[in-house]
Structures are given as structure tokens and as C-alpha cells.
Amino acid sequence: GGEGEGGKRVKVVVISGPTAVGKSALAERLALSLPQGGEIISADSVQVYRGMDIGSNKPTAEERASVRYHLIDVCDPEQEYTAADFADQARLAILDVDSRGKLPIVVGGTGFYLQWLVYGRPQAPAPTPEATSKTDAEVDSFAGDWERAFARAMQVDPLYCETLKTNDWFRLKRCLEVFYTSGRSLSSYDRPVGKKLSYSQVASALCSAQFDFRCFFLHRPRLELFRDIDLRCEIMLQRGLLQEVKRLVEKGALRPGPTEGPASEGGERAAERSIGYRQALDLIWDLRARGDVGDEADEEMRLFIEGFQAASRQFVKRQLTWFRSDPTFRWIPAGNDDVIMRESMMPEVNFHDLYNDEKEQEANRQEEASKQAQQALKRYVAARSIYNTPEARKPLLDAICPGLTDSL
Structure with missing residues (x-):
């Protein structure tokens, strides 16, 4: 009945955290340093789509050669993939990894996916x-x-x-x-609500009949994250994000331009709402529809990069808000591999005892609540370090609409 060896629950390490905090790298180090070895189950709502590689920061061929990954490239962008699909497939992948004696490590920042996996199906009623x-x-x-x-x-x-x-x-x-x-x-x-959950409520979420979940949320100061995200967006463009989107548009997998109604009736699909892809689709649409050339096209490109960076930073705020209200995740400052390794390996009862120390967890969660930190975040100005001149941006424009920049 899906239980591990000798009737014990299957241990599952879950690593989440905001974009660019270093989740995947940590999961990989963990998988490689365990005596029994580990395999990674991606909990990322964009990595599930085939062909959407650069904008979702999928593991490279090299990384996939050293650690086995699951739930990457499971469907085409035209298909809808839900949190329920993820939870069902992730459970099967967890049991598969465990059956081969390895540790399942779930890694990703999609809160909705992880919630369905850890708490099971939400019990919301069907609408009248x-x-x-x-x-x-x-x-x-x-x-x-x-x-x-x-x-x-x-x-x-x-x-x-x-x-x-x-x-x-x-x-x-x-x-x-x-x-x-x-x-x-x-x-x-969807889940127990409120930060002040009793020990028994948290424990019951963690002690599902089937799985022994060890849930961690990595965090770093948000200013550092914002800087890294701004650069990461530019590196994705350098690696060919716009060319990737153009290819997907040519194949009909993604559609630029406005769409109406629900996805089932031709409206916007989840894949088309993904950060980076949405902004790129709008850019392609605007450049084609308006026929901008020269300076105007460059201005469109500059605004696109700004919008891509801003949407990525916005998403981090949403991730932090979401996970702050989920008491099953232990907030660990990034860079503490040893803490996560130790807490992943300790006996279950000792792990659950850690939830009694609410003060430490609350301090981690509210790290940025100080006035100074808030003011510094308000003053934050996005940086462009690669595409900061029209000359630097010209190859990006040429990649999607050759000839637009000839007058630059």
C-alpha cells in the first residue's frame, strides 16, 4: 500500500524557496552526497512543459546525467497541467524512487503543487x-x-x-x-490556516499515512535575491529565451497576442501565462502588430526586459507571502546544507520536536519586517548589466524580427 520497507512511511525531502535562492543546486548536492543516493522530483509548473527550457531554468543535460530527474517535460505547452495532475504523478514518482532504495527529493517553488502533494486533495465543495x-x-x-x-x-x-x-x-x-x-x-x-498551528495539526499534515515529509523553505535577504533575479533574466535572454519563444510560436505551441475566455475555449493557457514567456509573447505581438523599427523597437525591447525583471521580482513576493502562512515548511537560511542534511536524516519524532520552537521559525519568517529592510526594498532600482545600450540589445531584436534595427 505504498509504504516503504517494513511498513515504515516513505521519507520525502521537500525543498522550496523563492526564485533564484539556489533550491536546485542544493537538491543536487543533497542527492549526490547521500550514501543511498537521491533522485529529484521537480515541482515547477513551467518545467513540466516540453520546449520551455530556458525560461524555466531546467537542469542541463550535464546535471541530468549526474542525478535522475522526474516530472520535467511531461506535456506540451498546448495541454493544461493541473496541481492535481502534479500531485498524482509526484506520488507515483516518490514511490518509484523509494522502491529503488533512493531518497525522493521534491524541489520547486510552485506553492500550489507542493500544497496538493503535502496536504492531499483540497476538500472544497463543488459549486451549486x-x-x-x-x-x-x-x-x-x-x-x-x-x-x-x-x-x-x-x-x-x-x-x-x-x-x-x-x-x-x-x-x-x-x-x-x-x-x-x-x-x-x-x-x-486547502490547508490548515494560520501561523499559530498547534503541534498536533502540523504533525498530522506531516505524518500522512504514506509519507514522512521533511519540508524546507530556503530564504535569503530579498535585496540579494532581487539583484540575482535581474541578472538571471538577462542571462536567460543571453542563452536564447527569445529564440526559444519564437520557435514555440512558429510551432503553434504558444500564441502571441490577446486571448479571450477559458483555456478550453481557446483562451490563454497556463504555459502562456508563465513569467518570461508571457512578456516575450507580448513583445513579439507588439513588434509585429505595430511594425516598430529603429529607436521605437529598441524602446519596446528595453521595456520588455524591465517588465520581465519586474514580474520575476513580483513572483518572489508572492512566493514569500504564500509560504509564510504554511507552518509545515521550516525556514532555513540558504547556504546551510548541513542543517537540511541533518534534519532530513534525523528520526521522525526528533524532526517533529523541532516544530515546538516557534520563536526561531517566526524570526526567520519575519526577517525582512524591519523598517530599514522595508525602506531598502522600496528604494530598489532594477539593474541591467548586460543589455544596457541599444547596441547590446540589437542582437535580441534581430533574433525575433530580423531587419527591425537596421536604422539604429
Whole structure:
């Protein structure tokens, strides 16, 4: 029944953290340094898509040769892949890795995926017909104004809204439907809510009948992360992100330009909402639709890079908010491999005892709450260190629309 050797629960190490914190590198070091060896199960909602390699920072061929990876390249960008699909496939992968005597290491920053895996299927009710018609009427009244619709959803369920990407009408409707059905927020069904969970509540989430989860959230000062993210966006462009998007557009796997309605009826797909890809699709659409050349095209490119960096930093804020409210994740400052190694290997009862020290965890979670840190973040100015002149940006424009920059 999916239990490990001799009826013991299967141990699963889960490593999360914001973009660019160093999760994957840590998971790889862990997998390689364990006596029994480990295998990595990706919990990243973009790495599941074939062909979307650079923008999702997939492991290189070299990395895949040294450690075995699961749940990368599982479907095409045209297909919808849900948190439920992930949880089902991740469980199978965990049991498969364990059956070969290795440690399953789940790594990724998609909070929704990890929540489904650790807590199981959310128990939210199916919406009643009345709730659905009320939701439809309300959504129609917003007449496509996302800002207004989002503000309404924020009143109902701010935690869930942290995960909503712009124009994700499908999930926004779900949030309102559940509220009108039950009077409760959707996120309240998804997991225990509140930072001050009792020891027994946390333990019951961690001691599922099947798995012994060891959940860690790596963190670093946000200013450092922001700097690294700005550079990482530029490095992705250097590695050919725009060429990759152009190829996917030519194949019909991604579509530039505005899309209406739910994905099943030709609306925007999850793959097309992914950070980096969304901004690149808009850029390609704008350049083609407006026929900008020369300076105007360069200005579009400069704004695209800025938008890509800003969306990536925004996502980090959402990740931090999401995981701050999940008490099963132990917040560990990045660079403490030894702590994670030790806590992953200790007996289960000792691991659960660590949850009694709430003060230390709360201090880690609120690390940036100080006035000085907040002010420094407010003053943050994005840096471009590679593509900071029109000459430097010219090859990027040539890659997607040859001939646009001839007048530069």
C-alpha cells in the first residue's frame, strides 16, 4: 500500500524557496552526497512543459546525467497541467524512487503543487448552480476589467489571490464560486490556516499515512535575491529565451497576442501565462502588430526586459507571502546544507520536536519586517548589466524580427 520497507512511511525531502535562492543546486548536492543516493522530483509548473527550457531554468543535460530527474517535460505547452495532475504523478514518482532504495527529493517553488502533494486533495465543495450563476453575473459585470475583478476576489480570499496571475479568469471564478457556495474562502479548504498551528495539526499534515515529509523553505535577504533575479533574466535572454519563444510560436505551441475566455475555449493557457514567456509573447505581438523599427523597437525591447525583471521580482513576493502562512515548511537560511542534511536524516519524532520552537521559525519568517529592510526594498532600482545600450540589445531584436534595427 505504498509504504516503504517494513511498513515504515516513505521519507520525502521537500525543498522550496523563492526564485533564484539556489533550491536546485542544493537538491543536487543533497542527492549526490547521500550514501543511498537521491533522485529529484521537480515541482515547477513551467518545467513540466516540453520546449520551455530556458525560461524555466531546467537542469542541463550535464546535471541530468549526474542525478535522475522526474516530472520535467511531461506535456506540451498546448495541454493544461493541473496541481492535481502534479500531485498524482509526484506520488507515483516518490514511490518509484523509494522502491529503488533512493531518497525522493521534491524541489520547486510552485506553492500550489507542493500544497496538493503535502496536504492531499483540497476538500472544497463543488459549486451549486446558484453560486455559478451568481459568479457568472458578477464576472460579466466587470466587463473584462481585471483590476476590479481582482480587487473583489481579494476581499473574498487574499491568500488565494497571491497565486492568481493576471487574467487568470478561470481560477478567479473558482474562488468566487466556492465563496458563494460555502461562505468560506477557497484557501481555507486547502490547508490548515494560520501561523499559530498547534503541534498536533502540523504533525498530522506531516505524518500522512504514506509519507514522512521533511519540508524546507530556503530564504535569503530579498535585496540579494532581487539583484540575482535581474541578472538571471538577462542571462536567460543571453542563452536564447527569445529564440526559444519564437520557435514555440512558429510551432503553434504558444500564441502571441490577446486571448479571450477559458483555456478550453481557446483562451490563454497556463504555459502562456508563465513569467518570461508571457512578456516575450507580448513583445513579439507588439513588434509585429505595430511594425516598430529603429529607436521605437529598441524602446519596446528595453521595456520588455524591465517588465520581465519586474514580474520575476513580483513572483518572489508572492512566493514569500504564500509560504509564510504554511507552518509545515521550516525556514532555513540558504547556504546551510548541513542543517537540511541533518534534519532530513534525523528520526521522525526528533524532526517533529523541532516544530515546538516557534520563536526561531517566526524570526526567520519575519526577517525582512524591519523598517530599514522595508525602506531598502522600496528604494530598489532594477539593474541591467548586460543589455544596457541599444547596441547590446540589437542582437535580441534581430533574433525575433530580423531587419527591425537596421536604422539604429
